[in-house]
Amino acid sequence: MSLELKPIVRFLLLPGEVECIDKYEVEGLYGVCITPNREYLIYDKILAERGLGELEKSVQDLLRSVITRGERELSRIIERADLTVKHILERQFFGYGVVEPFMLDDNVIDVHILSNKPIRITHRRHGELDTRIILSEEELKELVLRLSTLAGKVISEATPLASFIEPRYETRVSVVYYSDVTLRRGLTVDIRKQPKRPWSILKLIDVKTLTPEEVAFLWLVVKYKIPVMIVGEMMSGKTTLATAILNLIPPKSKVITIEDTPEIRLCTPYWTRTTTRESLENPVTVFSLLRVAVRLSVDYVVVGEVRGEEARDWAQAILLGHGAVTTFHADSPQSALLRLTTPPISVNPQALRMLNVFVKMIPFRREVSLERRAEIYVYDEEKLIPLYTYDPVKDMVIRNPSVEGPIRKFSFFKRASLAHGISIEDLEREYECMNKIISEIYSEAKSRDPSLDKPDICELSDLLYRRLHEAGFY
Ligand SMILES: Nc1ncnc2c1ncn2[C@@H]1O[C@H](COP(=O)(O)OP(=O)(O)O)[C@@H](O)[C@H]1O
Ligand SMILES: [Mg+2]
Known part of the structure; x- marks a missing residue:
């Protein structure tokens, strides 16, 4: 058993030498850079600090212990892993993959996703911003299924319109699913986020x-x-x-x-x-x-x-x-x-x-x-x-x-x-x-x-x- 890391990191690479008009961290896990041409770049800090090779090694080590000790141990092993590795595994196995960082960043108030287009977000301080993250139709379908399954909703070509509360972050997700309704040209997901901590x-x-x-x-x-x-x-x-x-x-x-x-x-x-x-x-x-x-x-x-x-x-x-x-x-x-x-x-x-x-x-x-x-x-x-x-x-x-x-x-x-x-x-x-x-x-x-x-x-x-x-x- 091995974990394909490429899909996880594909979207979250350190942007190298870029100018940022605003820069901050999210939960110690991600770095965010807002560029002068209104782009929102987010990258895994663990990748920036340790490199892909290191990360791959930590993850493979963890997976090896899962294999030798059995699947039932998975949650216990994840529990003991270090914070960032744990987060990446959770993101992939239980979470929302590349959308997870947007869920964690309290400055992001709306996430608008169309298949094969860069995800667009609304930022609390900077308004509407582009990202460099693109989900294919397949990837977006998978994300929708994950979100809707957790919410106990059925979405299919036969029932392509839905709006529901996703229970992990209690956010409202609205979906127009791939179907005759979208002329079979893709799907749209909109996530209206709530702050993790209510404002006093x-x-x-x-x-x-x-x-x-x-x-x-x-x-x-x-x-x-x-x-x-x-x-x-x-x-x-x-x-x-x-x-x-x-x-x-x-x-x-x-x-x-x-x-x-x-x-x-x-x-x-x-x-x-x-x-x-x-x-x-x-x-x-x-x-x-x-x-x-x-x-x-x-x-x-x-x-x-x-x-x-x-x-x-x-x-x-x-x-x-x-x-x-x-x-x-x-x-x-x-x-x-x-x-x-x-x-x-x-x-x-x-x-x-x-x-x-x-x-x-x-x-x-x-x-x-x-x-x-x-x-x-x-x-x-x-x-x-x-x-x-x-x-x-x-x-x-x-x-x-x-x-x-x-x-x-x-x-x-x-x-x-x-x-x-x-x-x-x-x-x-x-x-x-x-x-x-x-x-x-x-x-x-x-x-x-x-x-x-x-x-x-x-x-x-x-x-x-x-x-x-x-x-x-x-
Ligand atoms: N006083 C405020 N100053 C800045 N931003 C705010 C303030 N109140 C709310 N927001 C942000 O504006 C967005 C909409 O807030 P919300 O209270 O849901 O509005 P409404 O109920 O009027 O639709 C949220 O993302 C929220 O965090
Ligand atoms: Mg309201």
Whole structure:
């Protein structure tokens, strides 16, 4: 038994002397170089450091021990192999081959693959880039089969269209398979990636998406179960923000999430995570999941994205007093409200009186990188009032000067104060305290780890509530 290494390394050779406008490592396993002519070059560090001969020797040694000790030992042997060799074997036997490095690089947000064309990716900082990696039709078919088998999906010439969640990285994969549909001229695969670690609210402050003051406001709002709707266009960062603010809820809250693609990640141990099921015989829809959700005694009912008529049941859930954070594809809170209350959705406007806080995502391009800013609007007594607005000239989010003391001013805080048995004065004091805690924790974390990977969302949630309790708030 021998392992053909050529197909593994064919695409991942060290590019030699090339100029890079950006250069970084991925998990200690790969080197990435972005060239001035917008190419994304990725190479195996192990190959660069030890050469193909060395690698081949390590791999052959490993395989020899598999042969002498039997196949059943394979996983144990791989377990003991050194990190890079292990990764290459895993990549080949269990993983996605040459696509694996793209899965590991958190800067890659979309991978677009057509057979016999260089793979194209979308990079977080550099936008769309070419690669030098080309998969033949056969190779791409094999990759699709591997992805779909793991997801328990059948893809064939007879069923050539599919969109599913691949379970290893929980990413959405969409496929147009080789068939009469593609005029038998190849196949297309698109992988929409998710970050390996969800962004914390500190990271969103750091990239200037939210100000610490906005975060404190949202913290108070979600803690007191006031529903929040995040609006924006596709890819504007709605789900990322929803995940970050959902991790500001009290750590022991009971939550159910309802999504098509499992994107939201939470730290609370009492988390019922559900996704819809596309199936002709036994479909499970957002609608049917919502019906069950309102019967569970949960604190928060989270619908990842509200789209259609199920919005009526979602509005029912918030009327019943569940906390809610949800996203909605619309360019502004005004148009979200209009779409929600007119056909085909037609939510009774009365049912929306509990929907009091909107966040509006503003995506824009600065050179090639995509930036986002978040505005906050308040919907109180059927009036939409901007609370934090973005000034593109100063590149700053500013608080609406005509709203002083938001707690006293908006009637929904009165509702929250009654529901939670806490006075308006105490709510105000808590809001002050939250403001202070957020700014302090941000500066402390930034000086300890400038990348802000630490504290992660779970550590942060614990830390925030610990500080809040120390200050006397429960
Ligand atoms: N505040 C942000 N700043 C920079 N990039 C972001 C930000 N929020 C999200 N992104 C990136 O943009 C992409 C789309 O984000 P996502 O939250 O899924 O958007 P949406 O839900 O609006 O479609 C993701 O790759 C994400 O990592
Ligand atoms: Mg989304």
